[in-house]
Amino acid sequence: MASESVILSLENPVFFTYVLAASLMLLKLLLQPWMTVYRMMKVRAGFRSPEDAKKSPLNPTPVTGQLALNEYVDRSRRMNLNDLESIPAFLIAGLLFVLMDPPLLLAQVLIWAYVLARAAHFIAYATAQLHDVRATIWTVSSVAVIAMVIYTLVRLFTSAQ
Amino acid sequence: MASESVILSLENPVFFTYVLAASLMLLKLLLQPWMTVYRMMKVRAGFRSPEDAKKSPLNPTPVTGQLALNEYVDRSRRMNLNDLESIPAFLIAGLLFVLMDPPLLLAQVLIWAYVLARAAHFIAYATAQLHDVRATIWTVSSVAVIAMVIYTLVRLFTSAQ
Amino acid sequence: MASESVILSLENPVFFTYVLAASLMLLKLLLQPWMTVYRMMKVRAGFRSPEDAKKSPLNPTPVTGQLALNEYVDRSRRMNLNDLESIPAFLIAGLLFVLMDPPLLLAQVLIWAYVLARAAHFIAYATAQLHDVRATIWTVSSVAVIAMVIYTLVRLFTSAQ
Numbered sequence: 001m002a003s004e005s006v007i008l009s010l011e012n013p014v015f016f017t018y019v020l021a022a023s024l025m026l027l028k029l030l031l032q033p034w035m036t037v038y039r040m041m042k043v044r045a046g047f048r049s050p051e052d053a054k055k056s057p058l059n060p061t062p063v064t065g066q067l068a069l070n071e072y073v074d075r076s077r078r079m080n081l082n083d084l085e086s087i088p089a090f091l092i093a094g095l096l097f098v099l100m101d102p103p104l105l106l107a108q109v110l111i112w113a114y115v116l117a118r119a120a121h122f123i124a125y126a127t128a129q130l131h132d133v134r135a136t137i138w139t140v141s142s143v144a145v146i147a148m149v150i151y152t153l154v155r156l157f158t159s160a161q
Numbered sequence: 162m163a164s165e166s167v168i169l170s171l172e173n174p175v176f177f178t179y180v181l182a183a184s185l186m187l188l189k190l191l192l193q194p195w196m197t198v199y200r201m202m203k204v205r206a207g208f209r210s211p212e213d214a215k216k217s218p219l220n221p222t223p224v225t226g227q228l229a230l231n232e233y234v235d236r237s238r239r240m241n242l243n244d245l246e247s248i249p250a251f252l253i254a255g256l257l258f259v260l261m262d263p264p265l266l267l268a269q270v271l272i273w274a275y276v277l278a279r280a281a282h283f284i285a286y287a288t289a290q291l292h293d294v295r296a297t298i299w300t301v302s303s304v305a306v307i308a309m310v311i312y313t314l315v316r317l318f319t320s321a322q
Numbered sequence: 323m324a325s326e327s328v329i330l331s332l333e334n335p336v337f338f339t340y341v342l343a344a345s346l347m348l349l350k351l352l353l354q355p356w357m358t359v360y361r362m363m364k365v366r367a368g369f370r371s372p373e374d375a376k377k378s379p380l381n382p383t384p385v386t387g388q389l390a391l392n393e394y395v396d397r398s399r400r401m402n403l404n405d406l407e408s409i410p411a412f413l414i415a416g417l418l419f420v421l422m423d424p425p426l427l428l429a430q431v432l433i434w435a436y437v438l439a440r441a442a443h444f445i446a447y448a449t450a451q452l453h454d455v456r457a458t459i460w461t462v463s464s465v466a467v468i469a470m471v472i473y474t475l476v477r478l479f480t481s482a483q
Contacts, residue, residue, distance in 0.1 A: 010481045019421075020475075023471050026471045029411050030471065033407055050450070054452060056454045059453065078210065084245055085194055088414065089187055089249075092249065092256075093191075095414075096180055096183060096187075099180075128210065130217050131210070131215070131220065132218055132219045142191060145187075145191055146188070149187045149188055149191065153184050155171075156171065156177065159171045159177075160171075169330075232372065239370060239371065250351050253344070253348065253413045289372070291378050292369070292376070292378060293380045296380065303352060303355065306352055307352050310349055313345050317345070
């Protein structure tokens with residue numbers, strides 16, 4: 001195994017690929033709550049805490065039902081929860097995978113398959129495509145991360161011999 | 162403190178232990194959604210988005226109520242949410258703990274206590290054991306990770322002197 | 323870029339700052355479920371799994387309605403979910419940011435802005451302040467982490483030239 005000083009360097013194309021993809025996925029994770037905020041402000045509904053329905057500059061004309069479940073807002077919350085189930089696992093699995101010094105091509109295939117699948121999943125979820133479409137895309141992203149973890153485990157056991 | 166080149170190497174038994182345990186916990190985190198999928202497909206219920214109740218190859222005979230809360234499916238979702246509250250924190254706290262170059266025995270005790278407690282928690286939750294059993298097991302896992310963070314903080318303050 | 327052996331060392335004040343802030347945020351993430359437990363035990367309500375309403379040492383006198391949504395308990399769960407949306411992203415974005423070897427002052431400003439904003443957010447949420455207060459504080463924390471990711475992306479593209 002190469003020294004980690006070499007591995008965690010932007011001159012290592014595997015690490016460069018990981019940091020680029022990880023940054024994009026972090027932005028996705030960080031911007032999804034803003035989509036929820038946008039939707040809440042647009043429909044002035046789907047609030048979640050009792051105090052959110054009080055009169056305030058952001059809610060100048062309270063109406064009843066603002067705390068009820070609102071599908072338009074809740075869809076963005078479900079997308080956020082789906083991100084939470086997937087993106088942190090990718091970020092950490094990816095870092096451990098990179099530390100195992102994998103071949104560049106394998107790293108590029110797994111990392112970009114994940115990113116592209118999550119981008120497609122975002123579109124499919126936001127536009128309420130048929131469940132089968134969303135499920136198929138989600139499967140690609142899930143399998144890509146599981147493959148990174150399995151690669152890491154194989155490297156562990158071959159290194160231990 | 163030893164150089165990080167030495168710490169983040171599989172020849173360092175603390176790092177080896179961490180990567181092995183982290184990979185197993187990542188697999189747990191990544192496979193729990195598949196248990197939810199399995200349960201949804203088995204009972205054809207507990208769907209969460211309106212479009213999931215439409216007729217499709219995965220849902221050939223829609224019936225009313227497929228979007229209602231289903232305890233069998235929801236249990237797997239609650240297990241997933243519990244994973245999200247616990248596993249990413251373990252993965253990152255564990256990495257920082259490893260970077261503090263802790264004694265091997267301490268690292269092994271805390272890391273494997275966490276993994277075993279999460280395995281027992283999975284069984285207790287899936288089989289709906291009494292709350293007290295699940296709570297006791299969960300406490301072990303929570304305390305193990307808190308101990309890693311406290312060790313890290315102590316190392317920070319002793320290094321700063 | 324400096325060697326990572328130097329970057330991931332407590333002698334590097336940027337890494338020291340990150341590990342200190344990350345440890346504090348990990349404690350916050352790990353202790354929030356304990357606030358939920360405390361609230362559940364105090365009001366003996368807001369349980370989430372059917373088996374939690376059974377008679378047991380922790381629930382010696384079951385009453386009906388213990389599984390119903392309880393705002394006092396649910397507030398702590400919502401705070402936990404808000405932590406999950408924010409803290410793991412900060413922890414990983416912060417680590418990648420540190421690996422980009424940023425100027426110390428920038429790192430201190432972004433990292434402590436995040437920590438202070440999350441502390442203020444905790445107080446605002448726990449005491450049910452007006453939505454606008456909580457939203458403003460949350461915005462500071464969100465922008466701080468987004469800034470770390472953008473810095474990382476800029477460093478990637480300038481390194482690639």
